Amino acid sequence: MKIVLCSINSKYIHSSLGVWYLFAAAKKINTPHTVTVVESTINNQVEDIVAMVNREKPDVVGFSTYIWNVEYVRKVAATLKLINPNLKIWLGGPEASFDADSLLKNNYVDWVVKGEGESAFMQMLSDNFTTPAKTVVTGPCCEYINPYTPEYLAALNGRIVYLETSRGCPFSCGFCLSGRDENVRFFDMEESKKNILLLANSGTKTVKFVDRTFNCNDKRAREIFEFIAGEREKGNIPQDVVFHCEVETDLFTQSTLDYMKTLPKGLFQFEAGLQSFNVETLKAVNRRTDMPKLVHNLKEIVSGGNIHLHIDLIAGLPYEDFNSFSASFNQAYDINANVIQLGFLKLLKGSTLEKEKKKYNYRSRDYAPYQVVSCDSISYNDLLELKKCEDAVERLLNSGKFPFTVPYLIKTTGLSAFDFFYKFGSFIFDSGIKSPSLEKYASLLYDYFTNHYNADKSALRDVMVKDRIIIDNTGRLFGFTHVPDTNFKIITTALRQQTVNVFENQSEKAAKGKIGFAILYATNRVILADYTDQDPVTGIYNYKLIDLHQFLPVE
Structure with missing residues (x-):
């Protein structure tokens, strides 16, 4: 039999991990069936995805379903069934696991795999897909199967790679699925380290740990941090590879926080969920967080200046009205993170809040991603107002x-x-x-x-010019801030001849257009940026402020 495992990703730069776990599971049992992976994106037309899958002439097709692709999966699966009524189709992933009965009502769905897919897929392969139609196949927890096969690596093409060193989550937040009925299982540390080196050298620029709470075991997280930093120092990890982790910052010990300040700049990116500062809200969603410690630890991470920090807030949670959310936002802003993601609550199938929707009078869309449009705490119009804030x-x-x-x-x-x-x-x-x-x-x-x-027009113009020069390596100012000035030629000559020495190898850099500059008229200074020296955390180029008179000839 020919089996196609299809993943429809949200962007081309993303790769799928779930289907490759299943591919590796098939290899593990030496199945006589032919198993092929087909990856596409939601940016492709449905007909194009159908053609890609149909070209393989499959007998069975399995889809990995998530909130970002389930509507596409429905259309693709339905069309494939029309083309070949004998084709067997099964769905797995979070959307299938928590909406199995509803999905089975569709005539194009033969089976739904609920839970972890590796064991279930191996059993279906062994049974030659003779499982009775319209069956929910429950996938039990299974031992770790390494998904990083030669076929996986060959298909990467430099895309973001995903790495699991643990499965499950110790928390049970009401808006999330990660902690449902799961204990955290840690995978073998030595195999995880081998995978880190393998993926870091795969041609990717970003390795994303998909552990739901990467630092739920502080000692283990510290060991991985130390391993990555050590291997990078030895030259075994490329200098331009970044590692991304989702963390619960109140779980970090002070010792680990101190150690993290010694990590190479830009090596790690952290994503930390705040969600809200409203105590009643956090209690309602079972968010067990030591908020004072969390804020302290976040500020400790920021103070190191070497880790890119992304924090999340969610609008639409219980007891969080417009004013409460604005207060939460102000507290989040004071942390000085690199990114604040202002998200909007989605009532995920199977989540506690989805089950309690009547309690809070939630109204949400009945199609993915199930975004909330109103509840007792916040109106539709107020959520629209927050959308305006989000855009800014x-x-x-x-x-x-x-x-x-x-x-x-x-x-x-x-x-x-x-x-x-x-x-x-x-x-x-x-x-x-x-x-x-x-x-x-x-x-x-x-x-x-x-x-x-x-x-102040002059002062605001100057600060906007400063931002432009230190962020954009073209050195081109916005038209509305440009001021014609004969001193530009004098400054350019001074940089090339190094009569005013600002940067190392300045003359060569200036000749190649690698130094940008502008005059700040409110303070009579020159802002200069070295476009060969960029901060990997902030994206800001190394810059200097020099008094304008230093560049001008003495009269």
């Missing part, structure tokens, strides 16, 4: 394009962080401008705050 947060903060402009405007206007993003996001929305370019967006920012908050 993404463009101004998370993009990393305005590292000095944002704090400057918050300080000089006296606005809270939330009000700053919300008011400007509302202005953009109300203006009706759709998807403005970066330059247009920056000019709107300048106009809004100079017109509505009397921001």
Whole structure:
């Protein structure tokens, strides 16, 4: 028989881990059946995905289902069944596990695999797929099967790779599925270390640990940190490979926090879920977090300056109204993380909140990703208002394009962080401008705050110029900040001839256009950036501020 395992990913840069676990499971039992993996994305047309799968002439097709692809899977599976009514189709993954009975009602679905798929798939292969139709096959926990086969590595093509060193989660948050009926199982440390080296040298730039709480065992997390740092120092891990972990920061010991400050800059990215600062909200979603310790530890991580930090908030949780959420946001902003993801609650099938939806009067879409549109605590209109704030947060903060402009405007206007993003996001929305370019967006920012908050035009122009020079390696200013000045030629000559020495190998860099500069007129200084020296955490190029008179000839 010919079996196709199909994964429809959210982006091309992503790779699928689930289908490759199953592929490796088939190899482990030396199945006589032919098993092939087909990967595509939700950006492809349904007909293109159908053609890719049908080209393999399969007898059986298995799909990995998630909230981002289940609607595509439904369409692809239904079409494949129309083309070949004898084709057997089964669905696995989170969406199948917690919505099995509903999915089986579709005439194009023969089986649903619930839970872990490796053991179930091996049994189905051994039984030659004779499992009675319309059956839910429960996959028990199984011993670790290494998914990183030669076929997996050959299919990567530099995409993001995913690595599991543990399975399960010690927590049972009401909005999540990760901790449902699972104990944490840690995989063999030595095999995990071998996989780290294998994947780091696969051509990828990012290795993402998919452990649900990477540091639930502080000692184990520390051992992995030390291993990665040590192997990188030995030259066994490429300098440009980054490791991404989801962490619960209140679980870190002070010893580990101190150690993490010694890690190479940019080697690790942390994603830390805050969700809310509202005590009643956290209790309602069974979020057992020591918030003072969590905030302290997050600030400790930020103070090291060597780890890119991403923190999450969720709008729509129980007891979190608009004002409460704004307070949570302000507290999150004060942590000074690199990214604040402002997410909106989705009532995942099988989650505690989905089961308690009547308790909180939740109204949510009945199709994936099941986003909440209102509840007792927050109205649909208020959620729409938060969407305006989210857009501004993404463009101004998370993009990393305005590292000095944002704090400057918050300080000089006296606005809270939330009000700053919300008011400007509302202005953009109300203006009706759709998807403005970066330059247009920056000019709107300048106009809004100079017109509505009397921001100092010269000072704001300078701070925006500073951000542009230290972030964008073209050295090109936004048109609205450009000031023609004959001193530009004088400064360029000084840099090339090194009459003013600012950077190492300055003359050579200047000749190759690797030094950007601009004049800051409010302070009579020159901002200079070395485009060969970029901070891997912030994306900011090494820069210097020099008094303008140092570049000018003495009169």
